[in-house]
Amino acid sequence: MMDYGGEARRRKLTQERRNNMERQNRWVVSIFLMLAFTLFLLGGTITYAKETIKIGGIVDLTGPTNDIGVPWAQGIADYLDKINKEGGIKGRLIEYFPIDYAYKLPQAMVAYKRLATEHNVIALIGWGTGDNKARIPLVNKDKIPQLSAFALDQTEPYTPYNFAHMISYEHQIMGMLQYAKDRPIEKGRKIRVAYVYSDAEYGRAPIRYLKERNYAEKMGVELVDEQIIGQTATEAVSQALTLKKAKPDYTVVVLTPKPASVFIKDAKKVGLETTFMGFSFLGDYSLLKLLGEAGKGLIVAAPCCYGHETDVPGIKKIWDYNKKYYPERKVIELQYVYAWLYGMIIEEAIKRAGDNLTGESLKNALETFRNFGTDGISRPITFTSTDHRGSYEFKLSVANPEKGTFESFSDWIKVEK
């Protein structure tokens, strides 16, 4: 008798082995395909159009500050796109490479290396305070001017390739303390202030600067408490309770909208009665949505005009562009306006730099800015060869939860250098 079952099993096994082989072949083939695809991609990046002006952006679209990082990234991309749609600068189009770094330092570093050596950008748009600072030695070495979203802080008053158009956070707080001091609550009693700030560098650096110089005391106000809120905090009850015991008249808030909304809500919940004064990145419409009624009375520093102030010529231009290309957009965030300003600055700098366009000539062109007008969006901007902070002026605005906007109520406040 022949063992048919055994034979069949053997055949089946052989078949299976063959299938395995084929599967392995498929692996080999797919790995080769992947390699080929990679090479194709690399080839694609290298053979790019030649006559463009290359600008890099390191932006936060998916990280902890993306609530304000996204409108910012849109603003700069839109302005550069507007330049291209209008035919470029002296016929040269702009090629913009935005890279999302999710607010992570190593990713920011690798993004910078990619932009500087792979794409050979001549200017860089930066976002986070920490990664901008880490890049300062690199941009100085590579001679790539970097325009930072964050305001340059006092500890580093001048580095050749770092620029910011905005009044620094320290100066904003100084201005706010001045404002608070001028409005005493009771006669004969010093105004009580508290600092609430993020554990990220943008929060710690300005507070450290002010504390090192005992600024509050010198101003004649009393610093009663300070609290640190985590950048990704989901509750801040304990901080709010400690703050309540300190009874501040004014509370300076250096937090981005997400943690700020958490803190302000919890503060209202525990019954903290104080006037909140936020730094410039709090002037965000989304914050008011998050806060609702709790946002009433919130004062925010504004280094430029808001998107709803359409009587300002510069803001009107933003809306003209958006109505034409993005008719679905109903609000223009403050960060969008900040970023738009950088677009204006870059355009002007490229125009001034002339035909020999390099990072160095761009930097020199930027340093020729004297009271450069921005169509009323912000105060005129000045960069000199010793000071790269564009402006020392800001306005104060108050939240209007019913309308979901901020209303400017002060004139431009100039803070001494």
Place this chain on the structure above:
Amino acid sequence: MPCGLFHTVYKTDEHIFKTIWVKSWLVAFGFFLLLLPFFVSNYVLYVCNMISIFIVGAIGLNILTGFTGQISIGHGAFVAVGAYTSAILTTKLGFPFWIALPIAGFFAAFIGMIFGIPSLRIKGLYLAIATLAAQFIIDYAIVHWERLTNGITGISVPSPTLFGFVFDNDKKFYYLLLGFALVAVVSGRNLFRTRVGRAFIAIRDRDISAELIGVDIFKYKLLAFGISSFYAGVAGSLWGHYTNVITPEHFTIVLSIDYLAMIIVGGLGSILGAVFGVVFMIIVPELLTTVGILLKSTFGEITALISAIKGLVFGVTIILFLVFEPDGLFEIWRRVRDYWKLWPFSYR
């Protein structure tokens, strides 16, 4: 001609490179690595350097988790200990890099051994949680011990020098880091040909049996934590001196999880697997960014979408790996290699 590898003595079975072909390919690969910096941009070199640094750290974790079976979610913290030790020694005490680096390694090993003590009593998930505590404690210490660590601001770290030669650009660092990665791979591979390495594997496979055959469990578990953290410390020190700035933001739990993902994707319990895992985990996000930039120039407003789906693609890739290739990239590599070994006369 033999159609396979047939060992007649144990000594040849122990060889790492078993055939002349393996050796010649290796030499070719070595030349390729040595000549690479002359043909690629600084960006590619930066990616290569990150890979080298992460290889050192990932081999460390694989020794602990892959070979000894002790899960650690605190590896990033031990990297931080190394980075900060080295940074503080070089900036505040003026030590040269070459002395600070081993001290950083040993100090990280010491801290790692302290946090390894619970491993005698607990294992599996419980040990994972205990090492998680290490992550948070060390993180907290770095952020709040501002006098020593500068807190969230971080420390700017000098570039290493050797007899007046400064390692200050990507190319110079490439060779330095390549050397360190090589030493890490060779020492890691050889560790498992020694008594200590075999004791680690015995503990992983069945700790009770290991104890019965005379393996001092406590000693070897602590040793595994120590060796693993030593690698981590060296990786941290290298990272600090390479990027010239360290802040606590880099050494969060995300880094620990990245390391774990690297050795899982690459292959637990394999030195080469750790290398593959690192290469994969670093190159894939970069490729996705490249795709994003390319698509952007073709389709316009897509950057936001690409960065949003980048995490998604990455996660899905890892899940697919775990489902279809639980033994990691190393297993794929082994299969492909075996296929070619007998090519074109393989059995069918």
